[in-house]
Amino acid sequence: xxxxxxxxxxxxxxxxxxxxxxxxxxxxxxxxxxxxxxxxxxxxxxxxxxxxxxxxxxxxxxxxxxxxxxxxxxxxxxxxxxxxxxxxxxxxxxxxxxxxxxxxxxxxxxxxxxxxxxxxxxxxxxxxxxxxxxxxxxxxxxxxxxxxxxxxxxxxxxxxxxxxxxxxxxxxxxxxxxxxxxxxxxxxxxxxxxxxxxxxxxxxxxxxxxxxxxxxxxxxxxxxxxxxxxxxxxxxxxxxxxxxxxxxxxxxxxxxxxxxxxxxxxxxxxxxxxxxxxxxxxxxxxxxxxxxxxxxxxxxxxxxxxxxxxxxxxxxxxxxxxxxxxxxxxxxxxxxxxxxxxxxxxxxxxxxxxxxxxxxxxxxxxxxxxxxxxxxxxxxxxxxxxxxxxxxxxxxxxxxxxxxxxxxxxxxxxxxxxxxxxxxxxxxxxxxxxxxxxxxx
Amino acid sequence: xxxxxxxxxxxxxxxxxxxxxxxxxxxxxxxxxxxxxxxxxxxxxxxxxxxxxxxxxxxxxxxxxxxxxxxxxxxxxxxxxxxxxxxxxxxxxxxxxxxxxxxxxxxxxxxxxxxxxxxxxxxxxxxxxxxxxxxxxxxxxxxxxxxxxxxxxxxxxxxxxxxxxxxxxxxxxxxxxxxxxxxxxxxxxxxxxxxxxxxxxxxxxxxxxxxxxxxxxxxxxxxxxxxxxxxxxxxxxxxxxxxxxxxxxxxxxxxxxxxxxxxxxxxxxxxxxxxxxxxxxxxxxxxxxxxxxxxxxxxxxxxxxxxxxxxxxxxxxxxxxxxxxxxxxxxxxxxxxxxxxxxxxxxxxxxxxxxxxxxxxxxxxxxxxxxxxxxxxxxxxxxxxxxxxxxxxxxxxxxxxxxxxxxxxxxxxxxxxxxxxxxxxxxxxxxxxxxxxxxxxxxxxxxxxxxxxxxxxxxxxxxxxxxxxxxxxxxxxxxxxxxxxxxxxxx
Ligand SMILES: Cc1cc2nc3c(=O)[nH]c(=O)nc-3n(C[C@H](O)[C@H](O)[C@H](O)COP(=O)(O)OP(=O)(O)OC[C@H]3O[C@@H](n4cnc5c(N)ncnc54)[C@H](O)[C@@H]3O)c2cc1C
Ligand code: SF4
Ligand code: SF4
Numbered sequence: 001x002x003x004x005x006x007x008x009x010x011x012x013x014x015x016x017x018x019x020x021x022x023x024x025x026x027x028x029x030x031x032x033x034x035x036x037x038x039x040x041x042x043x044x045x046x047x048x049x050x051x052x053x054x055x056x057x058x059x060x061x062x063x064x065x066x067x068x069x070x071x072x073x074x075x076x077x078x079x080x081x082x083x084x085x086x087x088x089x090x091x092x093x094x095x096x097x098x099x100x101x102x103x104x105x106x107x108x109x110x111x112x113x114x115x116x117x118x119x120x121x122x123x124x125x126x127x128x129x130x131x132x133x134x135x136x137x138x139x140x141x142x143x144x145x146x147x148x149x150x151x152x153x154x155x156x157x158x159x160x161x162x163x164x165x166x167x168x169x170x171x172x173x174x175x176x177x178x179x180x181x182x183x184x185x186x187x188x189x190x191x192x193x194x195x196x197x198x199x200x201x202x203x204x205x206x207x208x209x210x211x212x213x214x215x216x217x218x219x220x221x222x223x224x225x226x227x228x229x230x231x232x233x234x235x236x237x238x239x240x241x242x243x244x245x246x247x248x249x250x251x252x253x254x255x256x257x258x259x260x261x262x263x264x265x266x267x268x269x270x271x272x273x274x275x276x277x278x279x280x281x282x283x284x285x286x287x288x289x290x291x292x293x294x295x296x297x298x299x300x301x302x303x304x305x306x307x308x309x310x311x312x313x314x315x316x317x318x319x320x321x322x323x324x325x326x327x328x329x330x331x332x333x334x335x336x337x338x339x340x341x342x343x344x345x346x347x348x349x350x351x352x353x354x355x356x357x358x359x360x361x362x363x364x365x366x367x368x369x370x371x372x373x374x375x376x377x378x379x380x381x382x383x384x385x386x387x388x389x390x391x392x393x394x395x396x397x398x399x400x401x402x403x404x405x406x407x408x409x410x411x412x413x414x415x416x417x418x419x420x421x422x423x424x425x426x427x428x429x430x431x432x433x434x435x436x437x438x439x440x441x
Numbered sequence: 442x443x444x445x446x447x448x449x450x451x452x453x454x455x456x457x458x459x460x461x462x463x464x465x466x467x468x469x470x471x472x473x474x475x476x477x478x479x480x481x482x483x484x485x486x487x488x489x490x491x492x493x494x495x496x497x498x499x500x501x502x503x504x505x506x507x508x509x510x511x512x513x514x515x516x517x518x519x520x521x522x523x524x525x526x527x528x529x530x531x532x533x534x535x536x537x538x539x540x541x542x543x544x545x546x547x548x549x550x551x552x553x554x555x556x557x558x559x560x561x562x563x564x565x566x567x568x569x570x571x572x573x574x575x576x577x578x579x580x581x582x583x584x585x586x587x588x589x590x591x592x593x594x595x596x597x598x599x600x601x602x603x604x605x606x607x608x609x610x611x612x613x614x615x616x617x618x619x620x621x622x623x624x625x626x627x628x629x630x631x632x633x634x635x636x637x638x639x640x641x642x643x644x645x646x647x648x649x650x651x652x653x654x655x656x657x658x659x660x661x662x663x664x665x666x667x668x669x670x671x672x673x674x675x676x677x678x679x680x681x682x683x684x685x686x687x688x689x690x691x692x693x694x695x696x697x698x699x700x701x702x703x704x705x706x707x708x709x710x711x712x713x714x715x716x717x718x719x720x721x722x723x724x725x726x727x728x729x730x731x732x733x734x735x736x737x738x739x740x741x742x743x744x745x746x747x748x749x750x751x752x753x754x755x756x757x758x759x760x761x762x763x764x765x766x767x768x769x770x771x772x773x774x775x776x777x778x779x780x781x782x783x784x785x786x787x788x789x790x791x792x793x794x795x796x797x798x799x800x801x802x803x804x805x806x807x808x809x810x811x812x813x814x815x816x817x818x819x820x821x822x823x824x825x826x827x828x829x830x831x832x833x834x835x836x837x838x839x840x841x842x843x844x845x846x847x848x849x850x851x852x853x854x855x856x857x858x859x860x861x862x863x864x865x866x867x868x869x870x871x872x873x874x875x876x877x878x879x880x881x882x883x884x885x886x887x888x889x890x891x892x893x894x895x896x897x898x899x900x901x902x903x904x905x906x907x908x909x910x911x912x913x914x915x916x917x918x919x920x921x922x923x924x925x926x927x928x929x930x931x932x
Binding site for chain 1: 467471472474475476478479480482493519520521537539540542559561563564582584585586638705706709710711771772773774775776777778780781782783833865
């Protein structure tokens with residue numbers, strides 16, 4: 001019997017990269033495994049390829065040429081939620097998010113996939129997200145589909161089962177699109193109430209603007225009540241986060257430049273974001289555009305002004321008067337707030353200031369709910385497993401509402417609770433704050 | 442052992458699938474590659490299959506199949522081991538226990554829990570925590586490592602100083618023996634009748650079979666806890682303080698040393714509150730009854746000051762305490778901040794020899810042109826020199842191995858041992874003759890043969906292979922020294 005070999009590691013020279021994108025960060029991983037039990041996909045499957053350590057090893061092996069990007073390798077990497085729970089616990093500081101994004105670009109380059117998938121990507125990443133007007137048109141179409149009874153017909157007739165691939169999952173998750181009035185954006189300018197604290201610019205988001213226009217208007221009101229002049233820059237489009245997470249690097253770069261242009265035009269002190277993925281992504285513009293001489297410096301400066309809504313508000317006590325909001329709530333941490341931006345105590349500190357509100361902790365509050373950008377569309381099976389886990393924990397608490405801070409999580413958890421016929425509601429943090437200020441429309 | 446042909450592999454895969462299910466067998470080369478090592482990347486080996494059983498019966502059936510095919514097999518937990526223990530022989534079956542991770546029963550009245558082997562150590566404490574209990578063995582990897590892996594390596598942790606190692610907390614085990622038979626060793630009480638076979642199994646590093654259910658003790662959380670950080674400008678003074686505390690008859694629950702380089706790494710990682718300019722720090726914890734604790738704390742602080750501590754500070758809140766521990770427990774991983782790889786050594790020495798051995802370690806590592814970070818269970822004299830290196834630099838791995846061997850020799854020379862808690866595994870098998878005579882090794886070999894006569898269960902571990910002074914595999918009977926003296930007899 002041969003004993004296991006003690007071989008020397010391959011020693012490729014220079015910076016490790018995948019098709020020009022650096023993945024040198026893999027060398028920071030010392031293979032300790034301390035991240036394993038915090039990774040949702042590893043916890044569900046127990047397979048090393050679906051763990052942070054395994055994925056980093058895979059990316060390293062790809063860059064070193066020890067592995068090639070087979071379908072199975074691509075599948076294990078694609079199953080990553082990009083939730084970054086591993087980044088939070090990793091003592092070695094492995095920049096995991098950057099590594100997986102580079103890997104996803106490589107997957108898209110080598111395996112563009114079958115026609116329906118490519119069409120879907122082009123439609124979403126290329127067309128809708130980049131063109132607010134088209135997105136609004138699509139929203140109108142979706143609303144028609146939902147309100148005309150067509151959706152019910154498709155679902156009841158079983159036609160939905162005939163849709164190819166993961167389309168049934170997409171259909172099920174299609175958010176109910178509110179009416180046009182509810183989709184109205186906040187005013188271009190809202191002036192501060194009381195002594196002025198800052199001049200801020202708001203990202204209204206792409207999908208957020210369509211599905212949760214009310215949150216944007218509430219955000220503007222709450223910021224104004226806390227001393228901000230709130231501007232909504234014209235010409236802002238999608239920030240490119242979904243493109244970057246989906247491996248669509250070129251468009252992500254273009255969208256980042258466009259976003260910087262739009263916000264520089266209003267010269268605000270801070271850029272306030274109420275969508276978790278967008279905030280985390282915009283804070284990383286400096287890294288994203290580091291190789292673009294025209295934008296590198298501007299991107300860094302811009303990124304330094306980006307603040308998550310809770311992060312910004314929690315710097316000072318909420319300005320009163322606050323009305324009681326009598327209910328028991330629990331808080332779900334969106335991944336790209338808690339792991340992507342390391343913001344954990346701030347939303348809780350804000351909620352604690354609201355009279356009448358009782359906050360109970362949610363077990364595994366910082367675990368991904370399975371929404372993860374468009375993950376619930378591309379990996380419906382794992383997304384559903386994680387959603388069940390999340391909903392199970394919510395139901396263990398005595399909460400009447402789950403508060404969170406990201407539209408994707410809201411839709412996902414709502415869908416999960418709906419499937420349990422649970423009366424528990426899902427609210428954006430800003431809705432609660434707005435209510436405490438007597439807001440509402 | 443002959444390598445399997447592709448078609449034979451396909452047949453065996455199908456057979457394994459009928460046992461554990463189609464989504465519970467890996468045989469794709471890229472997937473197997475991810476399993477090539479554990480927490481010690483210096484050693485690598487590829488299996489033919491990785492399987493994910495979900496029941497004792499699955500494990501037994503897989504083991505029987507491996508026996509029929511004469512394929513080596515090895516259990517794997519989380520793969521945080523630091524001695525290559527869960528690596529396959531080239532080829533064979535890795536049996537991953539990660540899908541057997543339930544808490545089967547908690548009996549609070551009798552203070553015990555029955556768990557599956559893939560349960561993460563810390564998750565047991567989470568489970569029983571709300572009722573005021575915890576699982577005492579706390580390896581620094583407890584957030585990831587499994588109880589099964591802990592059993593195999595008889596793992597310790599910072600609180601071993603007061604509470605003992607894993608074996609002191611295991612009551613009984615269900616084991617799939619190396620031939621596939623299912624047996625129970627020990628039971629649910631502390632003094633099971635007959636030979637203490639559970640005690641024999643704990644620490645056998647996966648060579649005596651595969652644990653599939655484990656009965657462990659759970660303890661009531663201590664009434665009070667005090668944590669103090671003593672800061673030193675010279676590491677020798679910290680070493681002296683360790684002896685001074687023990688010499689005064691004080692028994693802290695934990696007493697951990699963390700040196701200058703390691704402080705930089707953990708501060709970079711989590712800003713835990715260790716002073717960056719210190720040469721070394723001791724993290725000392727007291728727990729137990731609240732009565733008298735203040736007095737004990739004062740005496741510990743006094744001992745540290747007398748030994749030359751520049752400063753001592755007591756954690757003022759639970760969160761401050763947690764943060765200090767987070768730094769200590771993340772130290773190995775945090776070396777990633779200062780080096781692309783490290784090899785951790787695991788020597789045990791008499792406490793009084795600490796200053797001498799630490800300076801020898803520094804000399805040896807420097808002579809090989811490498812750097813070392815020290816973070817360890819000082820109260821137990823359980824050293825962890827971490828040799829930092831870059832696997833991309835030609836020749837560095839060889840120098841690390843050479844330096845490691847010299848350090849092990851020093852530990853043995855001062856009357857210590859070559860492993861405190863990480864196990865012998867692959868890494869230290871050739872160092873066994875440093876501390877065991879040929880006769881000792883033969884006795885151990887015979888014990889192994891009693892459990893694992895075919896040698897298929899986790900082969901190639903523990904016993905020296907190269908330059909070896911004992912044979913591998915079943916050995917012919919030779920009377921052991923203790924038999925010759927009439928102290929024991931063969932039956
Ligand atoms: C950052 C870090 C810190 C650490 N700190 C400590 C520490 O403080 N104290 C300490 O003692 N160790 C420590 N270790 C080492 C390691 O975590 C322990 O040895 C741990 O017990 C291994 O558990 P595992 O689940 O990862 O097992 P693996 O690495 O997967 O396996 C270890 C051994 O157990 C065997 N095994 C696994 N499951 C079973 C089973 N069910 N039945 C029989 N055999 C089985 C394997 O065959 C192998 O021989 C540390 C490791 C790291 C990376
Ligand atoms: S990613 Fe970090 S925590 Fe995970 S194995 Fe690598 S170094 Fe350890
Ligand atoms: S990002 Fe999330 S899913 Fe991906 S490896 Fe890290 S913890 Fe796992």
